[in-house]
Amino acid sequence: MTTWMTISFQDANSPTMEQLIGFHDYTMIILILITILIMYLMTMMIFNKFINKNLLNKQNIEIIWTITPAVMLILIAFPSIHLLYLTDEINKPLITVKIIGHQWYWTYEYSDFKNIEFDSYMNKNLNNNSFRLLDVDNNMIVPLNTQIRLIITSNDVIHSWAMPNLGKKLDAIPGRLNQTSILITRPGLMFGQCSEICGANHSFMPIVVESTPMVFFLKWVSSF
Ligand SMILES: [Cu+2]
Known part of the structure; x- marks a missing residue:
């Protein structure tokens, strides 16, 4: 940054x-x-x-x-x-990631792979390599150069999953599934934040997407 x-x-x-x-x-x-x-x-x-x-x-x-x-x-x-x-186009996605907003963290589900599911909280243990208010404990890891479907919803109030460098911002609405797709062309970390005023800790539910070649993604998947 x-x-x-x-x-x-x-x-x-x-x-x-x-x-x-x-x-x-x-x-x-x-x-x-x-x-x-x-x-x-x-x-x-x-x-x-x-x-x-x-x-x-x-x-x-x-x-x-x-x-x-x-x-x-x-x-x-x-x-x-x-x-x-x-x-708005969904281009024949290879994998699907379900993103669920909570007060005040995100949950990621990879239902294609034996029900991978984890929470993503803001990282409060800072060191010299961390980005304050942007780092999370569990990144959303996705493969590079792959069409990925995102299914976005919420468990409580309206949140908004936003990733500026992918040009994506989609509301997470309780009782409703919003769908979009992404294609990431560069490897590395991407940072975003919840973009709907969703309560007291709205500013403390950042989003980190980690894009990696398919080989490493599958290795990560098999570690579950
Ligand atoms: Cu939120």
Whole structure:
């Protein structure tokens, strides 16, 4: 984790997040260009002598300032909706992880493998290598470059399972199963936090995803 990650996006660890960052940059370019254009026009209005009768009210100019913003909105809306539905896609997952929110910890279930099930609490025993308020005792370990289905629910109040560098944030709602899928393209640790105000210790139920090659994942699975 670097300082830059705390003020902007973290490095993308999944194709979804790469696309989201690309869309953010694309939208920001449009926003900056609009801002510059509007500031230029407003400045020019101040120094305008208003000697041209067609400048403020005429059929042609009204068509221009109606069509242009509409085109700009379409240029933003279409990639946005495309990305939204792409993110929602379940791409033939190989394994399924069930994530259950509790006040105030997470439970992970791997029902594909002889009922692996464990709780994930925030780690309070800090040393020089730990991240305060972000480390947990049991990481959610998943294989690399594999389509993984996430089934997210809650046992008490609404929580939200969020992993910024995968571009995922899904509510954990009691009595309801929410489904999404992830594909992790880089090995290592990923940090996230519960993103729904869920009670007194809301800030103390962090999420750690550990992605590892399939060989090591299967070795971890067989250790249960
Ligand atoms: Cu929570």
